[in-house]
Amino acid sequence: MIRTRTTFIIGAGASAELSLPTNEDLLLKIGQCFDFARLGTETQTRDAVLLFQYLANLAAGIGKGEADVRRAADRLRTAAKLGRSIDSVLEQHDTDPMVVACGKLAIVHFLCQAEAKSILRLEARVEGDLPIQGSETWLYQLGQLVTSGVPRSRVESCLDEISIICFNYDRSIEHFLPHAMVMAFGMPLQEAQAIVSERLRIYHPYGTIGRLPWEAGEATDVEWGTELPRNIHNLAAGIRTAGEIMRDAEALKFMRGTVAAARRLVFLGFGFQPQNVEMLIDHGLGHDLEVLATAWGLSPVGMAATTRMLRSKCGIDGDENLIVSPQRANDLMRDYALLLES
Numbered sequence: 087m088i089r090t091r092t093t094f095i096i097g098a099g100a101s102a103e104l105s106l107p108t109n110e111d112l113l114l115k116i117g118q119c120f121d122f123a124r125l126g127t128e129t130q131t132r133d134a135v136l137l138f139q140y141l142a143n144l145a146a147g148i149g150k151g152e153a154d155v156r157r158a159a160d161r162l163r164t165a166a167k168l169g170r171s172i173d174s175v176l177e178q179h180d181t182d183p184m185v186v187a188c189g190k191l192a193i194v195h196f197l198c199q200a201e202a203k204s205i206l207r208l209e210a211r212v213e214g215d216l217p218i219q220g221s222e223t224w225l226y227q228l229g230q231l232v233t234s235g236v237p238r239s240r241v242e243s244c245l246d247e248i249s250i251i252c253f254n255y256d257r258s259i260e261h262f263l264p265h266a267m268v269m270a271f272g273m274p275l276q277e278a279q280a281i282v283s284e285r286l287r288i289y290h291p292y293g294t295i296g297r298l299p300w301e302a303g304e305a306t307d308v309e310w311g312t313e314l315p316r317n318i319h320n321l322a323a324g325i326r327t328a329g330e331i332m333r334d335a336e337a338l339k340f341m342r343g344t345v346a347a348a349r350r351l352v353f354l355g356f357g358f359q360p361q362n363v364e365m366l367i368d369h370g371l372g373h374d375l376e377v378l379a380t381a382w383g384l385s386p387v388g389m390a391a392t393t394r395m396l397r398s399k400c401g402i403d404g405d406e407n408l409i410v411s412p413q414r415a416n417d418l419m420r421d422y423a424l425l426l427e428s
Contacts, residue, residue, distance in 0.1 A: 087243075092247060092349070092350040093348035093350070094228075096251070096356070097353070098253070098357065100254070100355030107200050109171035112193070118131075118133075137188075138155065141188060144187055174359075174361075177327055177329055201295075204311075205223070208311045210265060216269055224415035224419045229266025241267065245285045255292060260282065306320040352377075355380060367399045367400070371399075374407065378418060381410050
């Protein structure tokens with residue numbers, strides 16, 4: 087079990103290890119599917135047809151027409167060519183509700199599709215097993231960390247020392263952890279889901295594509311891996327833009343408080359975009375904080391810049407409390423398991 091107050095900060099690079107889209111993948115898909123000029127031709131795509139139908143229904147409900155849909159879609163498609171992420175592109179169009187609505191619907195469409203095709207399935211093939219193949223994933227490492235050494239009589243305590251701030255729209259953590267508890271403790275899945283629903287402290291700043299049916303709350307729900315949800319317009323209401331987050335004083339207070347209260351921060355697949363870092367840290371932390379961060383794919387210059395930024399933001403002076411490693415999330419969680427569990 088994890089014995090030190092730890093906050094995990096999860097970015098798109100971690101979800102990519104589960105065959106879920108990166109920021110670049112998602113932005114590319116959205117840019118391509120909004121080429122509505124191809125509708126009715128041999129080059130039209132299934133995604134474009136579906137999204138046009140979704141948007142036409144949305145537009146009709148707010149008194150807009152087909153021309154408004156095409157204009158907004160074309161604006162988003164054009165901006166996507168220069169954007170770094172769909173989050174930043176939507177923020178650039180915060181005064182155009184139709185463009186933002188297009189983007190949010192596309193996010194839900196492609197994330198539902200991605201969950202259905204990811205390596206994390208709805209159910210395990212063998213009862214009591216994990217719904218994911220192999221052990222070379224950071225989710226497997228997380229499941230091992232939170233259950234190792236916990237008596238069955240104290241199973242509800244295994245999540246006590248962790249908090250998670252997840253910048254991704256998918257629900258992979260919430261879906262996986264109950265199955266890990268079933269494997270570790272031999273408990274019924276429904277009992278494990280109830281514990282995770284009640285005890286797991288997890289927050290998605292940008293929202294998610296819906297609440298899992300067994301999770302507490304009033305948000306619109308959709309089962310894991312539902313490729314074509316019937317309630318997609320309601321699900322899209324759960325997606326948030328950066329501007330919406332920054333105007334939410336309670337959300338910022340919660341995230342910054344969660345980071346400030348941690349003795350250890352673990353960044354997995356996090357891109358360190360300035361707007362996202364600002365949501366987490368508004369002043370130096372500096373209380374003997376330990377920081378571990380993945381830096382997979384970064385150049386030496388990028389590694390140095392990330393290290394310098396973390397030192398400044400987190401108030402870390404020496405080398406002993408900061409590890410920036412050019413590893414994937416799975417590798418860092420595996421190699422530093424003993425430290426993370428301590």
